[in-house]
Amino acid sequence: MGKNLRLKSARAARDLSQQELADAVGVTRQTVNAIESGDYNPTIRLCVSICRILGKTLDELFWEDEENEKGAV
Amino acid sequence: MKREQFDEMQKQHRERIGNQSFFLLVTLLLIDIAADSFGLRWLDHSTRIFLIVLVCSGVYSLRVILKGAFQAPGVSSSSPWLRVGSAVAVAVIAALVLVKFLKPDEGTTTEDNGSLVLLIVSGGMLLASVLAAWIKKKKDDTKED
Numbered sequence: 001m002g003k004n005l006r007l008k009s010a011r012a013a014r015d016l017s018q019q020e021l022a023d024a025v026g027v028t029r030q031t032v033n034a035i036e037s038g039d040y041n042p043t044i045r046l047c048v049s050i051c052r053i054l055g056k057t058l059d060e061l062f063w064e065d066e067e068n069e070k071g072a073v
Numbered sequence: 074m075k076r077e078q079f080d081e082m083q084k085q086h087r088e089r090i091g092n093q094s095f096f097l098l099v100t101l102l103l104i105d106i107a108a109d110s111f112g113l114r115w116l117d118h119s120t121r122i123f124l125i126v127l128v129c130s131g132v133y134s135l136r137v138i139l140k141g142a143f144q145a146p147g148v149s150s151s152s153p154w155l156r157v158g159s160a161v162a163v164a165v166i167a168a169l170v171l172v173k174f175l176k177p178d179e180g181t182t183t184e185d186n187g188s189l190v191l192l193i194v195s196g197g198m199l200l201a202s203v204l205a206a207w208i209k210k211k212k213d214d215t216k217e218d
Contacts, residue, residue, distance in 0.1 A: 026147070027081070031081075045081075046081060
């Protein structure tokens with residue numbers, strides 16, 4: 001699993017730190033960091049919470065196709 | 074009092090580490106039984122068992138701290154220190170009460186150094202846990218966002 005750069009850029013676009021996003025969705029900063037680094041595969045429930053906070057769809061942040069896979073490497 | 078809610082990654086880490094620590098405990102106990110049956114008695118029986126339990130719980134605590142799964146999100150950082158401090162204080166008071174009021178019969182005193190071993194190991198585990206928590210906190214603070 002590669003890095004989730006789309007999540008990182010969406011968070012940066014909202015001017016949120018990892019800690020602020022983590023507080024908003026009720027997880028630790030380490031969990032957000034692990035998701036962005038590709039070290040942790042979140043549940044659908046957490047994905048939806050993150051999408052709601054960042055104003056994005058699941059597709060936009062978490063769908064992995066060839067194009068996104070290349071971008072993540 | 075509000076119950077601590079660990080997040081999903083913390084729960085996964087705690088469950089995995091808990092399972093592994095339990096298997097470590099069972100394995101060490103079986104090895105101890107096997108060693109005992111071959112005549113290898115390195116400590117008093119009850120001390121050995123307690124020592125194995127102590128080591129496994131110490132390993133569990135250390136690994137949970139290093140994985141960042143010791144403290145639930147939204148809990149103030151001072152509370153774990155308060156809990157550890159109060160646990161140590163209760164242990165010290167209990168030890169003092171036991172020594173003062175329930176002094177063991179001198180006739181039962183042996184050359185067994187089990188209590189000293191347990192004291193050193195538990196102190197070492199506590200120190201290692203505190204060190205691990207401190208290192209983890211420093212690492213998290215300096216980690217790039």
